[in-house]
């Protein structure tokens with residue numbers, strides 16, 4: 531049992547003690563993610579100044595054009611992990627191909643998958659945004675990496691998590707021993723333990739989906755959402771609707787309060803919108819470690835072996851009972867029977 535207020539680095543080191551064979555590299559890697567998150571958080575907090583002042587410090591110092599924040603966040607991760615000796619390859623939503631860091635490959639045991647700035651359309655309206663990350667071991671015997679190295683099943687993840695840049699900056703991670711959240715104290719520049727051993731409620735009171743797409747939904751999605759809206763005090767319905775439009779923010783609320791987030795396949799986008807390797811799989815690892823569930827409607831997210839680096843998957847994620855119920859609807863051909871209405 532650890533205490534609130536521990537720094538992220540100290541917490542990671544304490545977790546490492548449970549693995550006597552650990553070399554400390556994973557701990558250093560997670561701490562470096564914390565560093566990248568702080569750099570991105572600083573830029574995010576000043577994003578509004580770009581319109582007012584027309585410049586940022588980055589321009590003044592480096593004489594470069596203003597970069598879009600998502601490019602800036604991506605470059606931050608490249609800078610932080612370049613010459614770190616930790617990560618041989620970076621796979622990012624912002625980069626079509628994996629980015630090799632050959633200087634790290636002699637000793638770097640890991641591959642980092644990440645979405646540097648998720649929900650970036652929220653920047654203009656000062657809404658919450660985030661970063662998502664997923665860490666895999668490099669596969670042994672692969673001196674020269676092949677696509678097999680990057681197309682990894684979620685159950686192989688060593689650690690995963692996300693950062694929310696909201697009213698505060700919160701970093702949440704799992705290394706397979708529970709889920710822990712840290713809030714950035716900007717006055718000392720440290721992430722401090724604020725949410726120890728997060729457990730998602732088995733059932734929630736909210737659903738989160740882009741209802742603007744409802745005309746394109748599969749009938750099963752419509753039936754499920756209609757069901758959640760039907761008043762029934764016995765099952766806590768109607769559920770409330772919440773949708774930020776930034777996956778990390780919608781997921782973070784769902785993790786803390788319970789409920790379900792859905793980005794299903796529809797007529798226009800049969801595979802939905804969200805990407806498997808650096809959006810769905812890491813959040814699935816986190817939610818399962820917190821006692822929740824994540825699937826496509828027919829398959830567990832963590833079991834999907836990707837065939838493409840930027841592959842999309844339908845995502846139903848959140849409280850175990852809510853997601854199980856959504857899956858029962860997704861798999862039903864007809865209107866669900868009364869057993870689902872309990």
Ligand code: AHM
Pocket residue numbers: 623645647648649650651740775776777778780803
């Ligand atoms: P992004 O990674 O390019 O920002 O896109 C992913 C975002 C998610 O954060 C969010 O859940 C989803 O897109 C919202 O999509 P929509 O506007 O279709 O509801």
Ligand code: MG
Pocket residue numbers: 623645647648649777809
């Ligand atoms: Mg994204």
